[in-house]
Amino acid sequence: MFGWLGGKSGSSAAGAGPRVENGVRRLPLELQNTVGGFMSAADCASYRPTCSHGRGLISESFLQRRIQRFLNDKGLTSIFRLQEDGDPQQEGGLVIHYIAYLLGLMYILEALGDWSEWVWRIRLAHHCGVLTDSLPLMLRPADVHKVKSKKELHRQPQSMGQYLLFGHRLVYEGARNDMALHSVDREGYGWLGSCHMRAYRAPSAIRNGCPFRNSYDRKDPVCDILGYSFASFRDAVSLRFSPHPQTPTAVRTAFMKMAFPGPNAALFRRLDTLATWRPPVLGRQTVATQTICRQTELLRIICLHADGPEVQDGFAAYLEVYRCINYNAYVALRTTETRQDGSRAATRFPRTVAVVRRVMRANDIQLIFGNRLD
Numbered sequence: 001m002f003g004w005l006g007g008k009s010g011s012s013a014a015g016a017g018p019r020v021e022n023g024v025r026r027l028p029l030e031l032q033n034t035v036g037g038f039m040s041a042a043d044c045a046s047y048r049p050t051c052s053h054g055r056g057l058i059s060e061s062f063l064q065r066r067i068q069r070f071l072n073d074k075g076l077t078s079i080f081r082l083q084e085d086g087d088p089q090q091e092g093g094l095v096i097h098y099i100a101y102l103l104g105l106m107y108i109l110e111a112l113g114d115w116s117e118w119v120w121r122i123r124l125a126h127h128c129g130v131l132t133d134s135l136p137l138m139l140r141p142a143d144v145h146k147v148k149s150k151k152e153l154h155r156q157p158q159s160m161g162q163y164l165l166f167g168h169r170l171v172y173e174g175a176r177n178d179m180a181l182h183s184v185d186r187e188g189y190g191w192l193g194s195c196h197m198r199a200y201r202a203p204s205a206i207r208n209g210c211p212f213r214n215s216y217d218r219k220d221p222v223c224d225i226l227g228y229s230f231a232s233f234r235d236a237v238s239l240r241f242s243p244h245p246q247t248p249t250a251v252r253t254a255f256m257k258m259a260f261p262g263p264n265a266a267l268f269r270r271l272d273t274l275a276t277w278r279p280p281v282l283g284r285q286t287v288a289t290q291t292i293c294r295q296t297e298l299l300r301i302i303c304l305h306a307d308g309p310e311v312q313d314g315f316a317a318y319l320e321v322y323r324c325i326n327y328n329a330y331v332a333l334r335t336t337e338t339r340q341d342g343s344r345a346a347t348r349f350p351r352t353v354a355v356v357r358r359v360m361r362a363n364d365i366q367l368i369f370g371n372r373l374d
Helices: 017-025 029-036 041-050 052-057 060-073 098-111 116-127 141-145 150-155 158-169 233-241 265-276 309-313 350-359 362-369
Strands: 080-082 089-091 094-096 137-139 189-192 195-199 223-225 228-230 252-259 287-292 297-305 317-324 328-335
Touching (some): 041 098, 060 080, 060 098, 094 141, 116 158, 116 233, 150 158, 195 233, 223 233, 228 233, 233 297, 252 362, 265 297, 265 317, 265 328, 265 362, 350 362
Parallel strands (some): 080 137
Antiparallel strands (some): 189 195, 223 228
């Protein structure tokens, strides 16, 4: 496990201790204080136990400020927050000191780079009722403890390493199953909650015909779960809780329409495009995609609301687009907005309809919804 988790507060972490100690201690004190802000998380952990100045410089308040600055700079304050209680905590028979928790959390956040792709997904999970706690999630010592070692963390692709920190805070099918990531081996085989999963370590390992092979991203790899293929691990997580048939009871269908190649070919072609285009789609980067049944079917969600500052508005809305090659397609408007009395979508879900009118183009609204939003 991480060298700074557990044991005596301030125990030395593996890393560049002697190099950091010798280099920093040669500087005047005022420069040592300045340099501290530029040290990596690993170097902070290494330098802290080497001398009294190290313990004074890499203090709880220093680490708290640095973590908070990271959350602010990366736009993560609406989904994550720091635990400010300094009492030691028991986790799995191990006492985790607060300074160890701060060092571990800082390392995980900073070492794994860009967290922005999780923001809208965690907000959507919140609105769909699959988070165990309200937003922003307090990142606790127990969450840091889920990351067993630096080796395990860096063996995973970026998206999966990030997910280790909070994935166990998501539940699936009510409270019956969590969505934690378990036991992923070097070949990418493991478990997402109770479901067997494979994360492809290279595009060459993906079967021929998979539409995601050419868009492979090693930081967020293509995944297979229960016979479905997902464009990325983040998409796999998002599509475990958002579309039917596992739609949480909080999600309602505001509109749904089928399309076929013959009778309404224009709509069918447009849905085919919406299902297959690489993001942005409808001007949105907030897209998650999976294939079904030997790649002939595609299912995609396009998040229209809940992916920005409007998270406090209290609901999420997304389009669900399905396409089966040369056969049929459908589009559904899903929402977590509370249903109002009325016979039309605009009266039953007024805020959702307002979002559609704001973010979608008029020609798409007319083609997909007709006059159903009037």
